[in-house]
Amino acid sequence: MDPADAGWGALAAFFRLPRVGSFVISGPVSPSASPSAAELLRWYDRHRRTLPWRALPGQTANPYHVWLSEIMLQQTTVTAVIPYFKRFTHLFPTVRDLARADQDTVMGAWAGLGYYARARNLHACAQMVVRDMDGRFPDTVEGLRTLPGIGPYTAAAIAAIAFARPVVPVDGNVERVTTRLFAMTDPLPRARPAIARQATHLNDDPLAHDRPSDFAQALFDLGAGICTPRAPACALCPWQGACAGLREGIAATLPRKIPKAPRPTRYGIHFYMTDASDHLLLHRREESGLLGGTLGLPGPQWRAERWSRDEGLRHAPPGRPAPHWRHVGEVKHVFTHFTLIVDVYAAHVTRFTNAIARDGGLVFPVVRLEQMGIASLMRKCIALAQECVE
DNA sequence: AAACCGTGGCC
DNA sequence: TGGCCAAGGTT
Numbered sequence: 001m002d003p004a005d006a007g008w009g010a011l012a013a014f015f016r017l018p019r020v021g022s023f024v025i026s027g028p029v030s031p032s033a034s035p036s037a038a039e040l041l042r043w044y045d046r047h048r049r050t051l052p053w054r055a056l057p058g059q060t061a062n063p064y065h066v067w068l069s070e071i072m073l074q075q076t077t078v079t080a081v082i083p084y085f086k087r088f089t090h091l092f093p094t095v096r097d098l099a100r101a102d103q104d105t106v107m108g109a110w111a112g113l114g115y116y117a118r119a120r121n122l123h124a125c126a127q128m129v130v131r132d133m134d135g136r137f138p139d140t141v142e143g144l145r146t147l148p149g150i151g152p153y154t155a156a157a158i159a160a161i162a163f164a165r166p167v168v169p170v171d172g173n174v175e176r177v178t179t180r181l182f183a184m185t186d187p188l189p190r191a192r193p194a195i196a197r198q199a200t201h202l203n204d205d206p207l208a209h210d211r212p213s214d215f216a217q218a219l220f221d222l223g224a225g226i227c228t229p230r231a232p233a234c235a236l237c238p239w240q241g242a243c244a245g246l247r248e249g250i251a252a253t254l255p256r257k258i259p260k261a262p263r264p265t266r267y268g269i270h271f272y273m274t275d276a277s278d279h280l281l282l283h284r285r286e287e288s289g290l291l292g293g294t295l296g297l298p299g300p301q302w303r304a305e306r307w308s309r310d311e312g313l314r315h316a317p318p319g320r321p322a323p324h325w326r327h328v329g330e331v332k333h334v335f336t337h338f339t340l341i342v343d344v345y346a347a348h349v350t351r352f353t354n355a356i357a358r359d360g361g362l363v364f365p366v367v368r369l370e371q372m373g374i375a376s377l378m379r380k381c382i383a384l385a386q387e388c389v390e
Numbered sequence: 391a392a393a394c395c396g397t398g399g400c401c
Numbered sequence: 402t403g404g405c406c407a408a409g410g411t412t
Binding site (some may be wrong): 075076077079080112113114115116117119189214230289290291292333334335336337375377 | 391393394395396397398399401
Binding site (some may be wrong): 070072073074077078080081118149151169171172174217220223224229260275288334 | 406
């Protein structure tokens with residue numbers, strides 16, 4: 001093993017040395033005092049947040065709830081997740097209920113949360129757990145990793161929170177806490193593996209193993225409430241005495257990151273067409289790729305150039321009588337890696353033509369759109385058209 | 391292994 | 402207002 005990778009914790013543990021004042025020649029800067037699990041857990045006991053998926057003190061977490069919340073929380077804020085978590089546990093009280101639901105119901109309940117591959121993997125995972133595992137989630141990191149949608153972080157989080165495995169789930173919070181605690185200045189994403197290795201040493205304190213679930217969640221809460229991205233509240237931090245980043249005055253600048261590439265702009269055109277019985281024409285998007293598996297307004301592929309009215313209308317769906325398309329406005333929507341500007345056109349026809357069904361068109365009552373798997377972008381387009389139509 | 395994959399809130 | 406950020410995973 002490379003001593004530079006081992007860190008002070010492993011070295012100290014190996015030689016059974018006290019950690020206070022230990023140092024390494026190279027690699028991360030050692031803290032002045034070791035981060036104590038007892039201090040973190042004491043802080044957690046005083047400030048523990050109650051969350052819908054979080055077991056009360058002394059109670060056992062429901063693995064289904066832990067898994068569901070962890071999938072929803074991937075790259076998503078607690079505030080955004082709470083109403084979705086409540087809706088899912090109401091609609092699908094157990095993993096068996098979720099497994100036997102149809103995909104449209106699941107996508108409908110997920111609509112608006114984003115990253116729709118999570119919903120597809122969630123459903124597939126539930127079916128795998130029910131079919132292959134008798135409805136019980138694996139209780140090890142390795143077992144959990146075999147399931148779709150569960151990567152290294154989520155496997156560790158479920159193993160720690162639901163099954164009391166003494167592992168450190170390394171998410172954005174733990175990366176931030178770790179880089180500050182050890183003053184690690186190598187930028188993300190390159191430094192990610194080294195940060196993850198260093199983070200495992202947070203578990204070197206045997207007291208962390210007494211309460212793996214609380215310890216993991218305490219790390220999240222510390223990152224979310226104290227060790228925040230901007231203006232960390234170091235004066236309130238239970239680990240301030242151990243933090244090399246604070247001691248060096250660089251905590252708030254960590255973790256360092258490679259600047260992101262500029263976000264390009266793409267352009268789309270979509271069509272809102274209703275008929276005399278208040279049905280709306282939709283299309284199901286491809287199963288993989290952007291907004292995969294969701295329903296949306298018909299329209300041609302998004303591209304780098306704006307669509308002129310004439311060129312765009314060549315891709316408009318047909319109707320009887322021939323639709324009179326009205327430009328109702330523009331929707332701007334920011335995705336992770338590009339900005340999209342959509343021109344929205346609306347028309348009302350007496351009836352849809354058969355060509356629409358041949359095109360894969362799907363027709364739904366406008367009053368039912370609420371519960372359908374329609375992504376936020378398309379809901380914006382629909383809302384704009386409805387404002388202008390009435 | 392770098393690219394891809396949503397959305398809403400915040401300053 | 403625009404860039405940053407959030408309990409990442411898959412390809």
